[in-house]
Structure formats: structure tokens, C-alpha cells
Amino acid sequence: MRLKSPQELEELREELRREAPRTKVRVCCGTGCRAAGAEEVLAAFREEVSRQGLDVEITSSGCQGWCERGPLVAVEGMEIFYQGVSPYDVPAIVDHTLKRGKPLERLLYWENGEAIPWRDKIPFYRKQVRVILRNCGRIDPEDIRDYIHVGGYAALAKVLSEMSPEEVIEEIRRAGLRGRGGAGFPTARKWAACRAQKETPKYLICNGDEGDPGAFMDRSVLEGDPHSVIEGMIIAAYAIGDIPEGYIYVRAEYPLAVKRLETAIKQAEEYGLLGDDILGTGFSFRLEIKRGAGAFVCGESTALMYSIEGKRGMPRQTPPRSVERGLWGKPTVLNNVKTFASVPVIISRGADWFAGIGTEGSKGTMVFALTGKVRNTGLVEVPMGITIRELVYDIGGGPREGRIKA
Numbered sequence: 001m002r003l004k005s006p007q008e009l010e011e012l013r014e015e016l017r018r019e020a021p022r023t024k025v026r027v028c029c030g031t032g033c034r035a036a037g038a039e040e041v042l043a044a045f046r047e048e049v050s051r052q053g054l055d056v057e058i059t060s061s062g063c064q065g066w067c068e069r070g071p072l073v074a075v076e077g078m079e080i081f082y083q084g085v086s087p088y089d090v091p092a093i094v095d096h097t098l099k100r101g102k103p104l105e106r107l108l109y110w111e112n113g114e115a116i117p118w119r120d121k122i123p124f125y126r127k128q129v130r131v132i133l134r135n136c137g138r139i140d141p142e143d144i145r146d147y148i149h150v151g152g153y154a155a156l157a158k159v160l161s162e163m164s165p166e167e168v169i170e171e172i173r174r175a176g177l178r179g180r181g182g183a184g185f186p187t188a189r190k191w192a193a194c195r196a197q198k199e200t201p202k203y204l205i206c207n208g209d210e211g212d213p214g215a216f217m218d219r220s221v222l223e224g225d226p227h228s229v230i231e232g233m234i235i236a237a238y239a240i241g242d243i244p245e246g247y248i249y250v251r252a253e254y255p256l257a258v259k260r261l262e263t264a265i266k267q268a269e270e271y272g273l274l275g276d277d278i279l280g281t282g283f284s285f286r287l288e289i290k291r292g293a294g295a296f297v298c299g300e301s302t303a304l305m306y307s308i309e310g311k312r313g314m315p316r317q318t319p320p321r322s323v324e325r326g327l328w329g330k331p332t333v334l335n336n337v338k339t340f341a342s343v344p345v346i347i348s349r350g351a352d353w354f355a356g357i358g359t360e361g362s363k364g365t366m367v368f369a370l371t372g373k374v375r376n377t378g379l380v381e382v383p384m385g386i387t388i389r390e391l392v393y394d395i396g397g398g399p400r401e402g403r404i405k406a
Helices: 006-018 031-035 039-054 085-097 143-149 153-164 166-174 187-195 217-224 224-239 255-270 301-308 335-349 349-356 389-396
Strands: 024-028 057-061 073-076 080-082 108-110 115-116 203-208 244-250 288-291 334-335 365-370 378-383
Touching: 006 143, 006 153, 024 039, 031 039, 031 217, 039 057, 039 085, 039 153, 057 187, 073 085, 073 108, 080 085, 143 153, 143 288, 143 335, 153 224, 153 335, 166 187, 166 224, 166 335, 166 349, 187 224, 187 334, 203 217, 203 224, 203 301, 203 335, 217 224, 217 255, 217 335, 217 365, 224 244, 224 255, 224 335, 244 301, 255 288, 288 301, 334 335, 365 389, 378 389
Parallel strands: 024 057, 203 244, 203 334, 244 288
Antiparallel strands: 024 073, 073 080, 108 115, 365 378
């Protein structure tokens, strides 16, 4: 199905939203929950629902965040959230919840002697503001129709049909978006500097080479919401101009992220949202995945570019900056996974909305991987300006009991 205009995209979205609502069971199949047996839970649900002939949709999702308590299962339509689910729990969930509409209390989260049925009221989620992770755990990352249903590619359609490249860059500037890879460089300034370069072609790179020990933020976004990154990159390519193709650089140790990216790129091309003549607007942009071999140094931008070129990954001195002379000696913009994932929601909801989150100097949110000796390990997204104490105690539940052995 190839969409030939922004109007056809909106018609498809309305069609998806008009479909009769069904109870939907989402089993977290992010890497953490998969390691705890989520795929077996998913298979058990499908088998049991099929055996009983129930009109219930069983689907997987990306990381739902609370890795400590996986596998996680969300029953949408009933707002019931289960933790620590095993295949042996599935018949009871089907009987109590899907057939009789009652929660299975032993799998709920309990606080002060009271069962909390839905995740938004659980302390781990209560202080979070999910912008980058807005769709992670809430859509099937391998189904583009699920992404379109929740508003996916609406920002791209708006940009291509209503905004000039300069207006896009100005919106990102007003939002105050900074690079989420660590340096915090203003995104709009980088895009504008590259747009001003006369030499062509230009290139766009998404840095998904996440090598920090214990970090799994970028991986989880790529696994759980790959289309948000793709959409953000297409918008960036349009804003910068003269970019025929881009690259997503992902370490080979992230096989699930690579698989879901490959599926997302293929689907976006089939729907006319990536490739030639996107949405019939005449704008074209292609994407290719480049796998890194695991060298930590290739997380540095210039070393990463050498790696894409097939050379040894070694940083080079600057200037010239990458926006002047980057990949194959051409002007290049490189941003992080989380930076690109932030772009569509800024365009859709507006710069003022995004700038209203965080602090005066650092707008928006940041994603953290809580690991180590905290009670609630997992993936969290919080406003800029939150304290370490709030992260560790209010969300992470405080340190685990016992001492770390030397």
C-alpha cells in the first residue's frame, strides 16, 4: 500500500481509528523481558486465546520500562498491568481478566496493602514524563499501522506540506532541543550550519552506537519505536537540504534493534513514507543501516564516520567540523537516536509545549537506564532538572539491601 499524499495518510489514520475497539494484550518483548521469558508468555497467550475463541488481540511491544519486574503484560481497554508474568499464569489471566473482566490481584503491584491495577499510578512510572519513550511499550514496533494509528508520520506530512526547511529549523530552535548523545549541542544550530554549506551532497547519520556499560536507552528506542527515529531523520533531511541518503549506525550486538529497524525501513518504503517521492511531494530520502563491530571509540562522531567509510575507527582533530567536512569529506549532520526521536513530537505538539518541560537551559526530557544496586532497575524518562535523589529513591525505590562485594 503506497500512500501518495498527506491526505491519504490521514485517511488511513482515520480508518484505523474507526475500527471496532478490541481488548488488547501487549506483552513486553524488549530485550530485558525476552531474557525473562516474554516470548514464551506471548506464545502462551496466543495459544490460550485461540483455544477459547476469544476476540482479543495479542501483540508484542517494545520495552515497557520496568525491567526488574518483567515479563510485563498490559491489558489495554481494561487498564490492567501485570508484572512477573510466566506462561503458567496465562490461563488464569485469560479466565479472570479476559473472560470475566477481573484483575488477577497476585500479579498486580501492591503499595501499602492496596493493589494498583494500572502502571501510571505505580511509583516507578508516577514521576516519569514520556516524550522520547512515548510509544515504547504502547505499540507493536513491527507494525507500521500501529505507529500511524497513534499519530505516526503526521509530523512528516505537516513538514512536507505546510512548512519550509527554515521554518522547521526555527521550530526546533524555539523548542530548545539539544543533542541527547551527551554533548548537548543545540540541534537547530547544527542543522542550520550544515544547511548553509554549499558543497553537496550532504549526509545524515543517526548514532546508535551505545557502548557505555549498563546503558540501554538507545537500544530500547530502536527496538520499541523505530519509526519515530526514521520519521525524525526524514524531517531533518528535509530541513537541512541536499541530503539524498542517511545512515543509522547500530552496533551488531543489538540484533533485535537491527531486525526491527530493517522491518520498519521496509514498511516505510512500501507505504511511500521513505524513498523516492515521499507522500507524492517530490521529496526523496533513503536510509541504510550500518552495523558497528563493537569498538567503543566508534561512538565518537568522526571515528564513526570513518567506520561507515570502511576505514579504521579513529577520531580526527577538528576543525573542520563534521557539518563542514564529514562523511566522505562532505557536510554531515550526526545526531543521537533520542534526538531524532524527539523531533516528530516537537513538530506535532509545538515548540512551546516541549520548551515547557525541563529547565531554562535544558529543555525537554532525558532517558536513563537505572541499573546496579537499586530496587527498581529499568528504563526511565524524566524532565531535565530532576535530582539524582529523586531518580534513585522515588523512581528506583532506593538502594538494595546488602553491601556490594569488593
